[in-house]
Amino acid sequence: MLISLGLSVLWYGLWLAAAVASAVVPSLVGRTDIEKALPGLLFMMMAYWQLAPVITMSLGVSLQMRKVTIYPVTTRTLFAVECLLRLGTGLEMVLLLCGLLVGLVAAGTPHPAEIVLAFLLFVTFNVLLSAGVRNTIERIFQRKKLREVVVLLVVSATLLPQVLVWSAEAREVAYWILLGGRSVPYWVLPSGLAARLGLGEWVWIDVGLLCGMIAVAGLFGYRQFRHGCRPDNSFASSAVPTPRPGRRLSLRERLVRAPSLVLLDPVGALVEKEIVYLWRSPRFRLPFFMGFTFGVLAWVPLMKQWESSLGRWMENSSVTLISLYALLLLGPVLFLNRFGFDRGAARFYFWLPLSMRRLLVAKNLTSVIFGLVEVALVAVTCSLIGLTIGMEQLVEAFGVALVALLYLLSVGNHMSVRFPSMSNPDRVSRAGPGHGVTGLVQFLLFPLSLAPILTAFVVRQGNGGQEGFLLVLAAAAIGGCLLYLAVLDRSARYAEQNRELLLSHLSCGEDPVATD
Amino acid sequence: MAAAIHVRGLSKFYGDKAALRGLDLEVPQGSFFGFLGPNGAGKTTTIHILIGLLPATAGEVEVLGMQVPEQLDGIKRLVGVVPDESSLFDRLTGSEFLEFVGRMYGLSREVAARRSRELMELFELQKSASTLVAGYSKGMKKRLALAGALIHRPQLFLLDEPFEGVDPLGARLMKEILMEQVERGATVFITSHVLEVVERLCDRVAIIADGRLVAEGSVPELRSAQETLEDIFLRVVGGEKAVHRLDWLLA
Numbered sequence: 001m002l003i004s005l006g007l008s009v010l011w012y013g014l015w016l017a018a019a020v021a022s023a024v025v026p027s028l029v030g031r032t033d034i035e036k037a038l039p040g041l042l043f044m045m046m047a048y049w050q051l052a053p054v055i056t057m058s059l060g061v062s063l064q065m066r067k068v069t070i071y072p073v074t075t076r077t078l079f080a081v082e083c084l085l086r087l088g089t090g091l092e093m094v095l096l097l098c099g100l101l102v103g104l105v106a107a108g109t110p111h112p113a114e115i116v117l118a119f120l121l122f123v124t125f126n127v128l129l130s131a132g133v134r135n136t137i138e139r140i141f142q143r144k145k146l147r148e149v150v151v152l153l154v155v156s157a158t159l160l161p162q163v164l165v166w167s168a169e170a171r172e173v174a175y176w177i178l179l180g181g182r183s184v185p186y187w188v189l190p191s192g193l194a195a196r197l198g199l200g201e202w203v204w205i206d207v208g209l210l211c212g213m214i215a216v217a218g219l220f221g222y223r224q225f226r227h228g229c230r231p232d233n234s235f236a237s238s239a240v241p242t243p244r245p246g247r248r249l250s251l252r253e254r255l256v257r258a259p260s261l262v263l264l265d266p267v268g269a270l271v272e273k274e275i276v277y278l279w280r281s282p283r284f285r286l287p288f289f290m291g292f293t294f295g296v297l298a299w300v301p302l303m304k305q306w307e308s309s310l311g312r313w314m315e316n317s318s319v320t321l322i323s324l325y326a327l328l329l330l331g332p333v334l335f336l337n338r339f340g341f342d343r344g345a346a347r348f349y350f351w352l353p354l355s356m357r358r359l360l361v362a363k364n365l366t367s368v369i370f371g372l373v374e375v376a377l378v379a380v381t382c383s384l385i386g387l388t389i390g391m392e393q394l395v396e397a398f399g400v401a402l403v404a405l406l407y408l409l410s411v412g413n414h415m416s417v418r419f420p421s422m423s424n425p426d427r428v429s430r431a432g433p434g435h436g437v438t439g440l441v442q443f444l445l446f447p448l449s450l451a452p453i454l455t456a457f458v459v460r461q462g463n464g465g466q467e468g469f470l471l472v473l474a475a476a477a478i479g480g481c482l483l484y485l486a487v488l489d490r491s492a493r494y495a496e497q498n499r500e501l502l503l504s505h506l507s508c509g510e511d512p513v514a515t516d
Numbered sequence: 517m518a519a520a521i522h523v524r525g526l527s528k529f530y531g532d533k534a535a536l537r538g539l540d541l542e543v544p545q546g547s548f549f550g551f552l553g554p555n556g557a558g559k560t561t562t563i564h565i566l567i568g569l570l571p572a573t574a575g576e577v578e579v580l581g582m583q584v585p586e587q588l589d590g591i592k593r594l595v596g597v598v599p600d601e602s603s604l605f606d607r608l609t610g611s612e613f614l615e616f617v618g619r620m621y622g623l624s625r626e627v628a629a630r631r632s633r634e635l636m637e638l639f640e641l642q643k644s645a646s647t648l649v650a651g652y653s654k655g656m657k658k659r660l661a662l663a664g665a666l667i668h669r670p671q672l673f674l675l676d677e678p679f680e681g682v683d684p685l686g687a688r689l690m691k692e693i694l695m696e697q698v699e700r701g702a703t704v705f706i707t708s709h710v711l712e713v714v715e716r717l718c719d720r721v722a723i724i725a726d727g728r729l730v731a732e733g734s735v736p737e738l739r740s741a742q743e744t745l746e747d748i749f750l751r752v753v754g755g756e757k758a759v760h761r762l763d764w765l766l767a
Contacts, residue, residue: 345604347599351597352617
């Protein structure tokens with residue numbers, strides 16, 4: 001709670017500072033500069049206003065109005081609430097606009113009342129459009145797998161500055177996009193119209209156009225909102241091909257069944273079920289994809305930048321290091337909260353003829369399978385972007401990953417039984433097992449569990465060389481095996497003895513405010 | 517013949533709150549046994565203790581001649597459970613769910629797959645066999661859960677509100693299947709609020725209230741010529757108190 005409060009104060013404090021700056025700057029620059037900058041600034045504000053609810057929704061934070069429609073509240077009233085929420089998600093822009101208003105008045109722009117009206121119309125347009133955009137995208141996200149792609153793009157966009165610094169090709173593409181953007185006349189957009197009005201160029205046609213755009217945005221927003229309030233039938237048509245006798249199995253089906261070729265039931269059946277379960281969960285798929293895409297994009301430029309100070313060792317072990325990062329990304333869904341996706345159905349495990357130890361082993365084996373596939377995909381991605389990946393690097397990556405998995409699984413088993421929590425597989429937000437201080441401690445403990453692995457790298461970079469590295473890694477492997485077996489037994493016993501508590505944590509329902 | 521379920525002095529406390537207080541129960545093998553009670557009486561708690569989901573605070577529990585919890589592994593292989601909540605593995609399709617359950621009970625993949633197909637047809641779910649369980653209605657989930665309880669041909673069925681949310685067609689199908697299981701020698705232990713169904717199906721009935729057994733016997737033993745099972749139920753659980761009438765409700 002305190003951390004959230006602190007972050008909120010910091011966030012809005014920064015925007016307040018930006019608002020103060022926008023109140024001061026217009027007086028310091030000439031009118032020509034203001035005329036050049038204002039349309040672009042308002043355009044960026046408009047883009048932020050439309051993207052902000054999409055981003056928060058992608059991260060799983062949303063008020064599901066659909067659930068409130070059972071009460072005798074009219075759709076118009078709910079739409080008014082939705083509009084207030086959109087105003088709330090654009091509060092930073094409202095702060096900036098207030099600052100701009102003060103700045104433009106202080107800079108001597110005539111007719112301050114008309115500036116206020118122009119900005120009010122601009123805010124109204126953005127609120128109404130944002131309601132429509134958000135509801136449209138929410139419905140698209142429910143029906144297609146686009147949500148994961150969008151979240152992946154949004155997260156990857158944070159790497160844009162880094163990629164632009166690293167890649168000349170990316171800089172050229174960005175240049176051409178900006179050039180294309182500048183050729184569009186600014187006054188066809190609501191931001192351009194609002195800018196012109198804000199500068200005191202009071203043209204009734206512009207006012208009429210802006211009001212017309214507001215009307216269209218309002219109609220769009222209300223229609224999309226009404227559609228969004230209808231019952232959710234997203235699973236009704238979620239058919240999956242099922243093997244029929246005599247039908248040839250697809251490649252996917254053969255891959256899913258592969259573990260059963262070496263594992264006897266019930267472990268084989270459990271592993272198959274876990275593989276299918278995880279793969280059908282967007283909450284798992286997103287970090288899985290992020291590992292070998294975002295992970296590579298984030299770390300390779302950094303490794304190249306640090307080459308001059310740290311040498312080439314990071315690039316020489318790029319697959320290993322990025323794979324470790326990818327495994328950490330998978331932590332909340334693949335290690336730390338293994339019963340989360342099962343939710344209330346976890347009670348089945350206690351009345352099926354199955355020991356908790358076997359169940360944990362099966363879940364761990366599934367984690368190992370996905371972990372090793374992640375390593376392979378990281379290697380493929382690295383080679384696709386031009387890094388040279390030799391056999392030695394690959395062997396190192398898989399070997400280190402296997403040792404790391406022993407520690408990650410140990411921490412994961414401990415956390416999964418002691419801090420289980422229900423996790424919605426459809427929500428692509430974080431799925432940590434705890435909240436507040438508990439969550440923070442768990443989150444810190446997880447990467448710290450890789451300390452033995454990192455020690456091996458430190459020894460190699462020191463005087464130990466490759467022999468030292470392998471020695472420390474072997475010791476870490478033995479330690480990891482012992483730790484894993486000890487924690488496995490303890491976790492299984494704990495789960496058996498505290499099944500009531502485990503199941504009650506996993507059976508909490510969802511409320512209209514959808515956060516996890 | 518040993519009873520299918522034998523319970524003596526069963527108690528379950530959550531802190532100071534008693535869910536069960538010294539419950540004694542005997543369910544004969546091959547019977548269709550109804551376990552009734554108002555909400556919060558302890559019916560679900562009893563079933564959860566019988567299958568080992570909850571530990572008892574005190575008392576002796578035997579299922580199919582085996583002690584709970586010492587011989588729980590053996591008991592689990594012979595029991596089929598339909599839970600009160602429709603929490604199933606919703607990322608699996610209906611047929612995948614049945615196949616998974618079958619394999620967990622020791623059936624080979626081929627046998628589990630064949631029985632899964634046959635059960636989906638029996639429960640009229642074959643059109644939804646390839647749909648994720650998350651897309652099933654409540655009634656469909658109940659039918660699927662019963663199919664899952666049947667797949668390994670258990671000797672004892674523990675069913676917690678199996679007809680809740682099931683339409684009349686589905687309920688009739690389930691009743692017929694359960695009656696057939698009793699005819700082959702299995703025991704059915706059912707909790708339900710649908711007293712007409714219990715009256716029609718069950719050989720014996722026990723009524724629990726506030727964690728204690730308040731009535732037990734065959735339906736003819738319990739009821740008189742003038743009373744229905746509902747009348748008996750309301751009488752023994754103290755449901756005949758005058759309802760405080762709210763004037764604004766009747767205005």
